[in-house]
Amino acid sequence: MNLIIFSGPPSSGKTSVILKVIESFQRRKINVGAVKFDCLYTDDDKLYEKAGIPIKKGLSGALCPDHFFASNIEDVVKWGNKKKLDLLITESAGLCNRCSPYLVGVKGVCVIDNLSGINTPKKIGPMLKSADLVAITKGDIVSQAEREVFASRVSAVNPKAVVMHINGLSGQGAYELSTMLYDEKQHLHSVQGMKLRFPMPSAMCSYCLGETRIGQNYQMGNTKKMIWEDGEK
Amino acid sequence: MKRLTIAQILHQYPFTVEFFQQNRLDITGFEQLCFEDYLEQLDERELEEKAIDPKNLPEELNEYIRQMSIFLGLEKNNKVQSLTILPGHDKKAVPENFDELVILPSQIVAIVGPTGSGKSRLLADIEWAAQRDTPTGRSILINNTLPDAKWRYSPNNKLVAQLSQNMNFVIDLSVKEFLRLHAQSRMAENEQKLSAEILAEANKLAGESFSEDTPVTSLSGGQSRALMIADTAILSASPIVLIDEIENAGIDRRKALELLISQDKIVLMATHDPLLALMADRRIVIRNGGIDAVLETTQDEKKLLEKMNRLDCIMQTARRELRAGKTLHPEKIFV
Numbered sequence: 001m002n003l004i005i006f007s008g009p010p011s012s013g014k015t016s017v018i019l020k021v022i023e024s025f026q027r028r029k030i031n032v033g034a035v036k037f038d039c040l041y042t043d044d045d046k047l048y049e050k051a052g053i054p055i056k057k058g059l060s061g062a063l064c065p066d067h068f069f070a071s072n073i074e075d076v077v078k079w080g081n082k083k084k085l086d087l088l089i090t091e092s093a094g095l096c097n098r099c100s101p102y103l104v105g106v107k108g109v110c111v112i113d114n115l116s117g118i119n120t121p122k123k124i125g126p127m128l129k130s131a132d133l134v135a136i137t138k139g140d141i142v143s144q145a146e147r148e149v150f151a152s153r154v155s156a157v158n159p160k161a162v163v164m165h166i167n168g169l170s171g172q173g174a175y176e177l178s179t180m181l182y183d184e185k186q187h188l189h190s191v192q193g194m195k196l197r198f199p200m201p202s203a204m205c206s207y208c209l210g211e212t213r214i215g216q217n218y219q220m221g222n223t224k225k226m227i228w229e230d231g232e233k
Numbered sequence: 234m235k236r237l238t239i240a241q242i243l244h245q246y247p248f249t250v251e252f253f254q255q256n257r258l259d260i261t262g263f264e265q266l267c268f269e270d271y272l273e274q275l276d277e278r279e280l281e282e283k284a285i286d287p288k289n290l291p292e293e294l295n296e297y298i299r300q301m302s303i304f305l306g307l308e309k310n311n312k313v314q315s316l317t318i319l320p321g322h323d324k325k326a327v328p329e330n331f332d333e334l335v336i337l338p339s340q341i342v343a344i345v346g347p348t349g350s351g352k353s354r355l356l357a358d359i360e361w362a363a364q365r366d367t368p369t370g371r372s373i374l375i376n377n378t379l380p381d382a383k384w385r386y387s388p389n390n391k392l393v394a395q396l397s398q399n400m401n402f403v404i405d406l407s408v409k410e411f412l413r414l415h416a417q418s419r420m421a422e423n424e425q426k427l428s429a430e431i432l433a434e435a436n437k438l439a440g441e442s443f444s445e446d447t448p449v450t451s452l453s454g455g456q457s458r459a460l461m462i463a464d465t466a467i468l469s470a471s472p473i474v475l476i477d478e479i480e481n482a483g484i485d486r487r488k489a490l491e492l493l494i495s496q497d498k499i500v501l502m503a504t505h506d507p508l509l510a511l512m513a514d515r516r517i518v519i520r521n522g523g524i525d526a527v528l529e530t531t532q533d534e535k536k537l538l539e540k541m542n543r544l545d546c547i548m549q550t551a552r553r554e555l556r557a558g559k560t561l562h563p564e565k566i567f568v
Contacts, residue, residue, distance in 0.1 A: 008344035027368070098284060106261035118414075122255050129256075140397045142455075144465045145415040146404055152418040155388040156255040165360075165390035168552055170353045175368060176361045176385075201281060216299075 001080055002087045002186050004104050007127050010093045013137035015044045016168030017111050018089055023171065024178040025087060026052075033085040035076045037092035037101075044091075050063075054083050064100040065092060068198055073103070073186050077191050082103055096194040100127035102197040106188070107181060110161075114150050121153040126198035133180060135166045135173075153163050158232035208233055239271060240264035242294075244313040248420050252297050256290070259285055287308060293502075304389040304470075305420055313392075313472035314338065314376050316359070318500050321370030323351075323523025329371075333528045335519070338472070341490060343510040345503075346519030352503050354522060356475050359501075360393045361385060369522065394471035398478050402457060404450040408432060409445035415468055427468060434492055435463035439484045440553075455483015462489045466496045474503040479509065489510065508545055511538040 008014045018034065032113035033054035035045050040059065046053035050125045056079060069092050079087035090178055092101050102108030110131035112120060115138045121128060130132065134154050139147050147165070162180060166173040205221035240258050242249055253260050263271045272287040280287060316336045320329035330536060344352055354369055358463055362373045362380035373380060375392075383390045414449060421427055422483040428445070436442040439459035443452060458479065464473060474493055479486045479502075490512060493500050504510050510536050518526040550566050 012325045025352060118404060122257060124288070129284075130286070139395070141399055141401055142403050143400055143461045144394045144471075145411070145461070146402065149415055149418040151388045151391075153251075153255055155300065156297060159252075159293050159300055161388075162386050163523075165391070167353070172357045173360070176357065179366065198284070198286060199281075201284075203299055218424045229239060 001077075001085050003077060003080070003106050003181055003189050003191070004087065004089050004181050005106055005108045006091045006111060007094050007101050007108065007131070009097060009113075009116060009124065009127075010095065011077045012111045012113040012116065013166075013168040014091050014093070015047060017135050017137060017166050017174065017177070018091055019047060020166070020171040020174035022051055022053060022089070024175045025182065030189050031086040031181060032083065032089065033083055034089045034091065034139070035064060035079070035085075037069055037072075037090065037095070039095060041149075054085070059180075065095055066101055069101045070196060072135050072228075073101075074191055077118045077188065080176050081189060083189055094124070094127040097124045097127065099125070099200050100130055100196075100198055102126075102132075102196055103191060103194045104129055106191070106192060108133060108183070108197070109133045109177075111135045111137060112154070112167075114142045114147055115211065118146065118153060121150070121157045124157075129159060130197040131161055133177070134158060134161045135164045135177060136163065139165045139192060140167055184198055184214060191221050236267060238265050238267050242268065242298075244300050246301070248501040249294065249298065251418075258284070258285070258290075265269065269463060291437050299329075301420070302387065303383065304387070312338075312497075313499070316473060317374035317377060317495075318359070318524075319372040319374065320414060320524065321363075321365070321367075321372075323521045323525075325368075325521065327523065329522075329524045331367075331524055332526055334515075334524075336499050336501075338499055339494040340515075341494060341500040341503050341513040342504060342506055343513040345510060345516055346504060346525075350519045351522040352519055355517070355524070356393065356395075356501070359473065359475075360391070362392060377543035389470065391471050393473045393475055394465050394469040396458075396461060396465060396474065396479075398480070400457075400461060402452070405448065405450055407448055408443065408452075408460065411449050412445075412464065412468075415464060419468060419470060421468065431463045431467050432459070434467065438462060438485050438489050438492070440485075453483055454480070454525045458484050459489070463492060466493045466498065472497075473499045473501065476500065476504070478504050478506070496554060508538070508541055511535065511541075524538050 006014055006018055022032050029202045034048050036042055036055065036057045038059055042057060043134055045055045045057040058072055076090060094100065110128050112128065114136060136151060152164055162176055164173055164175055203222055205223050211218050260271065269291050272290060275287065318334040320331055322328050338530040346352060351399055357514060358367050358369055358489065359373055360369045361367065362384045363371050365372050371565055384392045385543055409428060416427055431446055437465065439456045441456065443456050479489060486509060492501065510516055511530055516528050517524055518528060547566055551561055554561055
């Protein structure tokens with residue numbers, strides 16, 4: 001089985017891109033399944049169901065979604081193999097733009113959209129920077145100039161990635177993306193022992209443990225303070 | 234590269250400023266170090282704070298320099314002199330009805346066919362420089378040979394620039410700042426001259442003129458289109474421009490097309506507006522996912538176009554008069 005990890009900021013068009021990519025796989029008779037990771041709520045699983053593919057969703061709820069991903073990806077791969085999939089796609093939103101779910105040795109695709117503004121490539125961390133492919137969406141509603149500036153900034157942050165423009169509505173570019181994703185020779189049975197491409201932040205403070213009160217007295221562990229000049233506050 | 238200091242890198246490859254900025258690397262004060270030593274001296278905490286991976290960055294900088302050098306060199310020497318489309322088949326595997334279609338710079342080809350007939354697919358084939366490896370089985374030749382892989386994979390070398398129907402500016406900048414930003418991303422040398430030229434051309438296309446200090450988001454529909462077209466014509470690196478219907482409001486469409494072809498662009502235009510479709514010398518008819526016919530615009534059609542242009546002129550004059558708050562008089566409009 002092939003595994004592909006899709007990631008990207010909320011509402012960037014991940015599901016639309018993946019569904020269009022899946023259409024081209026289905027035409028090639030490749031057996032695809034998907035797992036959708038989200039935080040509190042998603043009904044995207046219905047869209048996958050409608051596309052007629054096996055789908056499983058995982059809500060991280062009270063946990064950091066990237067931690068949740070890392071603790072569940074192994075079972076996800078087991079599920080995919082049990083379903084005898086040729087290709088398993090996982091989709092997860094990078095909610096704070098800091099982390100990335102990509103694994104070393106597994107293809108990672110970042111979906112970002114032109115509407116998010118030209119400073120976005122700089123704001124997103126490893127989720128964009130360590131992706132193998134970057135799919136830029138919503139190009140049909142911004143100017144050619146903005147598309148060019150956006151793409152050039154993406155490639156400054158991640159020069160090694162293949163950058164593609166995908167229209168999630170018409171599907172333009174999705175077939176081409178699909179040809180870069182599937183590798184007949186890859187047979188992934190397990191991800192046990194594989195590594196994240198980038199470590200998550202070492203956060204562990206009183207708020208991680210359920211503290212709700214504000215104030216210096218209640219803060220413990222790994223906390224960080226803004227820098228204030230003398231007399232500024 | 235390894236032995237160069239950051240100052241030397243910046244001097245030799247000025248565009249690397251962008252790399253340092255976009256990667257949030259503050260190199261001020263460290264210009265005399267080589268890049269690897271600079272990364273070395275960042276402490277663990279800072280690396281985690283900024284989510285920086287020092288292992289891969291030197292290699293990425295090399296890759297960035299390599300790509301940008303190709304891009305800059307390419308603009309100077311490597312022009313697209315012809316685009317050739319070789320036939321594939323439609324959705325039902327019926328072979329397409331033409332031998333080969335060669336389009337040269339400054340030529341306009343119209344694309345007609347109902348929604349969903351396969352216009353996007355045709356465009357995607359060109360954009361991807363298809364080699365019988367897309368669902369239509371078409372192939373694309375550039376300068377009569379197999380296209381270089383850069384057209385597919387390099388983010389800065391896209392074959393096709395697109396002007397679609399519902400495009401907007403989302404960026405919050407003045408016209409001047411916007412053009413400067415675009416010019417910088419293209420590493421253009423004479424930003425100011427180019428910006429002035431684009432603004433002048435855009436104003437020739439737009440019904441109402443605007444200045445370089447106007448915020449792009451407050452331009453009217455016609456002004457936005459005019460600016461986008463002028464900018465694409467003059468500043469975009471892509472040799473092929475695809476236009477998806479230019480609306481008739483607030484913009485001189487004929488001049489817009491003339492501007493694009495004056496910049497040696499290959500223009501493909503999806504339209505059902507006779508004034509535009511007949512301006513092209515050829516039109517591609519798409520049906521059921523395939524190219525059903527390639528028609529030459531006939532002499533009769535060209536004559537018809539003249540008549541229709543006169544009608545259009547009447548409509549435009551009436552529109553102008555109305556805008557100026559005048560009362561319409563038949564004898565002034567039907568000249």
